[in-house]
Amino acid sequence: MRHTTGNIRARLGHRAWxxxxxxxxxxxxxGAFSTMPGVLQGPxxxxxxxxRGSIGLAASVNMVLYGLTAPFAAALMDRFGIRRTVLTALGLVAGGAVLTTGMDAAWQFTLFWGLLVGLGTxxxxxxxxxxxxxxxxxxxRGLxxxxxxxxxxxxxxxxxxxxSWTIDHHDWRPALVTLALAALATALLARLALSDHPADTGQRPYGSSVFVPRPPPVPGAARRALTVLRDAARTAxxxxxAAAxxxxxASTNGIMWTHFAPAAHDHGMPxxxxxxxxxxxxxxNVAGTVAAGWLTDRLDARRLLAVVFTLRGLLLVTLPLIMSATVTPPxxxxxxxxxxxxLATVPPVIALCRRFYGDDSAIVFGWTNAAHQAGAALAAFLGGVARDTFAGYDPVWVVLGAACAVAALLALTVRRTGPRPATALRPGRQAVAVRRTRC
Known part of the structure; x- marks a missing residue:
């Protein structure tokens, strides 16, 4: 009994947690930085x-860079370590927020918030x-x-x-300073407590029975991100x-976070x-994503992803039927x-990237996340066009529901059918570790 209790304490006290x-x-x-463009529009x-177009341009640049930066950031973590990359990113967002408080032209908002904060986040x-x-x-891992x-x-x-309260009572500049201070405080915490690899602390990865040595730095971060994209793009x-x-x-960030409130307002809802x-x-979201991670550890990630897309599609199709001026039980x-x-799609997609692309899975997921952002941007734009064309959003919900059904089918067909690529590549470049899997 004492041995069991001590083992549990040791596992819970593992540096990984x-x-x-x-x-x-x-x-x-x-994540807090992503909320600011919406609350800053009025001030x-x-x-x-x-x-609004000038303000929206900064938000668009921020969104695009958010998606495109991710795979390069993953490569930078392999080159310079997690801690250095995190500290640099937090410095960028803090600097972008502080510089924004002193702007007096729209192009400066695009530069400070769109570029610096976009790269950092x-x-x-x-x-x-x-x-x-x-x-x-x-x-x-899934959890x-x-x-x-x-x-x-x-x-x-x-x-x-x-x-929002700070902006209402004190103006928008103190709100940005608050965010900058939060980023700097987090940077201090990361500097003190964040480690790059279990081997740095003399520990094994959580749940591993063997010690895993720290891999050597991978030079050429930008080249590696593009090389991984090229190699991954040769696989189905x-x-x-990426399509799923x-x-x-498109069916979450793109339409819900951009057009749900206007659509509800069309039906009389404040x-x-x-x-x-x-x-x-x-x-x-929080409960759903954690639950999806728990299920990913136990179920076939492809089937879990298909179920999530199917249920989401059904919900979107029924949305025109339950929209009203008041909050009803439906x-x-x-x-x-x-x-x-x-967000329940995230853990199974990451698990599938890990299954097929091994050590390069973080970069591959970064590129699939760029596709996620592209889909969101397209839906945000076309949703507005559809509203102007059809004087309502009903066709949008139906089309996106059908798209979710297609995504569910795509998830079920994800499998590796080609030969495993060679792992012995020239120095400075890691292979895309693709596992041949019969699913």
């Missing part, structure tokens, strides 16, 4: 008389979570991935009310996962009420279920 906690804190702070229009996205989970965990995936949404939930699983994840982005429903979706059921499914 502390690294995961610091990583989660970092992702929480990075910036009032102070500078900028158009893109480096602190799910590729960070993937890299930490791959290096520090052999067991519980840890789900926990870290939910951290970004948790950051929005934690910071958004406080930032990459395109299937693009549908994921925008404040619709925004509250979106916040509730964010609340259930609408609350939609909010709960959609929240549980919103």
């Amino acid at each position: 502390w690294v995961a906690a610091v990583t989660a804190t970092t992702i929480v702070v990075a 910036l229009q009032r102070d500078f008389h900028w158009s 893109g480096s602190l996205s799910m590729t960070l979570a993937t890299t930490v989970a791959n290096r520090w965990f052999t067991e519980r 840890v991935t789900g926990f870290l995936a939910s951290a970004g949404v948790l950051g929005q939930m934690v910071f958004l009310p406080a930032l 699983p990459f395109w299937l996962l 994840f693009a549908v994921c982005g 925008v404040t009420t619709a925004s509250a429903l979106l916040a509730l979706i964010g609340v259930f 609408m609350m059921a939609f909010v709960v279920l959609f929240g549980l499914l919103d």
